[in-house]
Amino acid sequence: MAREAGVSITTVSKALNGYSDVKPETKKRIQQIAQRLNYMPDANARSLGGKARKNLAYLVSGLAKQDESGFVYGMLSGMYQASLDHQFDFIILTTNAAKQGELSYIQLCRQKNIDGVLVSGLNINEPYYRELMNSEIPCVVMEGEYKSKNVCGLSIDNARAAYDVTHYLIGMGHKKIALMNGKSTATVSQRRLKGYLQAMAEAGLETGEAWVENGEFDEDEAYRATFRLLDNCLGVTAIFCSSDLMAIGVLRALKERGLKVPEDISVIGFDDIPVARYINGGLTTVAQDPYEMGRIGGEILYHMITEKKEYGHVYVPYQFVKRNTVKVYYPANRTVNT
Amino acid sequence: MAREAGVSITTVSKALNGYSDVKPETKKRIQQIAQRLNYMPDANARSLGGKARKNLAYLVSGLAKQDESGFVYGMLSGMYQASLDHQFDFIILTTNAAKQGELSYIQLCRQKNIDGVLVSGLNINEPYYRELMNSEIPCVVMEGEYKSKNVCGLSIDNARAAYDVTHYLIGMGHKKIALMNGKSTATVSQRRLKGYLQAMAEAGLETGEAWVENGEFDEDEAYRATFRLLDNCLGVTAIFCSSDLMAIGVLRALKERGLKVPEDISVIGFDDIPVARYINGGLTTVAQDPYEMGRIGGEILYHMITEKKEYGHVYVPYQFVKRNTVKVYYPANRTVNT
DNA sequence: TTGAAAGCGCTAACAC
DNA sequence: GTGTTAGCGCTTTCAA
Helix, strand or coil: CHHHHCCCHHHHHHHHCCCCCCCHHHHHHHHHHHHHHCCCCCHHHHHHHCCCCCEEEEEEECCCCCCCCCHHHHHHHHHHHHHHHCCCEEEEEEECHHHHHHCCHHHHHHHHCCCEEEEECCCCCCHHHHHHHHCCCCEEEECCCCEECCEEEEECCHHHHHHHHHHHHHHCCCCCEEEEECCCCCHHHHHHHHHHHHHHHHCCCCCCHHHEEECCCCHHHHHHHHHHHHHHCCCCCEEEECCHHHHHHHHHHHHHCCCCCCCCCEEECCECCHHHHHHHHCCEEEECCHHHHHHHHHHHHHHHHHHCCCCCCEECCCEEECCCCCCCCCCHHHHHHC | CHHHHCCCHHHHHHHHCCCCCCCHHHHHHHHHHHHHHCCCCCHHHHHHHCCCCCEEEEEEECCCCCCCCCHHHHHHHHHHHHHHHCCCEEEEEEECHHHHHHCCHHHHHHHHCCCEEEEECCCCCCHHHHHHHHCCCCEEEECCCCEECCEEEEECCHHHHHHHHHHHHHHCCCCCEEEEECCCCCHHHHHHHHHHHHHHHHCCCCCCHHHEEECCCCHHHHHHHHHHHHHHCCCCCEEEECCHHHHHHHHHHHHHCCCCCCCCCEEECCECCHHHHHHHHCCEEEECCHHHHHHHHHHHHHHHHHHCCCCCCEECCCEEECCCCCCCCCCHHHHHHC
């Protein structure tokens, strides 16, 4: 390339990087030759040489074959967009508990020269969960509740959302409300449980171990857990599910027991995944916007990296979407007397 | 790191790369120190130095905020898995017609040091479409029908699938069958059109311009196109849609016209996206497995890169999933006579 | 079994 | 304006 143009390597570098100390003519000539030869500076060498682009990584624990909720994809595309907007490079990294034993979080980042990471799917019992805290590289935990110098969490206000939903159900006359929660090791589940319990307590309603099952965010697991709920919580009139996927499992179990939704029992989901609007004539649920979350996460990371800003937990908006799986509950005796 | 261990940089490199010409004790010592210091060789420097990992790239034209069909995500995770299996690095690259004017395909690859690419979403009118042909870097075109020395296509046999569907509809007694196709510039659409036309011709059934609409793979566009179909093709009893998403739009339009599915008119989709099973009691459709496609694509690329193998078009299996949107069609006079 | 030296393709600091 | 030199962090050759 330099030979072809009859100039030094340095001049080529300057010309292509838009420095001012190169004669316009030579600059133009170099650019043309580069175009003709399809020459492009090697990113690795540039990085080593000093002109490094910043690297963002999306670190997913347990990447699945299918993304039924569209959450991973949505966040991914949002993050990607943010990277593009700020001229950052973007890579995906996956991990799981086993891998985390072999390669430390810091090593992983150093190896790939990562300047900032967005993590998701990390449970509190995985090795990286603790490593993150002491890391000096900026990180935002998607749907997590972290807080340290270089780490912040990003999520909707899960406790409040769960409170809203429960409160709404109570307002509709329901008193026996069960919670089909996710995983006990997931932060979001802990927060939603809190919101649910608070609303129930404020209304003076009964709750307890029996009224809360963990469906592991899995359709089939939720399906099975529903029968336990039905057997242990006599007279339950509403089930609040911590994910739409679990709501699907719950609905299936309910149908098998001959219970009609919403006539006999009300169901609310969480996430508003694409199928939600088609389930049971429309599933009432809490909508999150994964694309926005990803984009905002990337944006925050940008500020953490370039301005060394620190963040507390960042909340993003959610929306309560009322469709057709909730009905006002009239106590039996009232109905009879009418 | 080298200083800490009291050896030369060279020795550290050898120890960490598992070379045999380093004393077991020193090797062990170096490894321990590396672990303690969380040392990891910089991937960029390694790459420059000669020890380069191969890079696979997933090049998507027009990455969307949401992946309603789950196709992009599925392929992505399959490709990622294949990369992992073969110790390749994996990155995502997006492009669009505008970007393609600025940076050539080869430049893009050179810059990122890419050894093999998987492309998807590229239409035949985009600049890269032609550039690909002459490229010396291995490439597999997802859902495309390429063929050159270093490029191959990967897809289901779209013509055959469309033929199957149409033939099935004909076997069910339908004679007035319309096709809601995708984009005229998409290879898959061209193939499906071919299969549809062939089945119709073999059965001696009427077809023509009016019987084929392009819904641009878009729900709303398909919705609008349905009315044209209904108005121009009097007595149509079945609509075969080139994507489930478009089938949703079609169903919506049909409902507005007061047509019941499958009683009044039959509908078949394509893809078997997650919502398909919930639509209209279950949408009859052709199932593709994006994860498998991605994985196989990565696998092929691996062989192209490491063994310089050449491939013709590669076909992957599909499955015709019969659910509840097709009904046998009895000609009016027969029904009357019963 | 170890280390010194060269070089990967670039950018940066400084001299010409 | 342009070129020379050094150095980024590694791997590889080759000599010790």
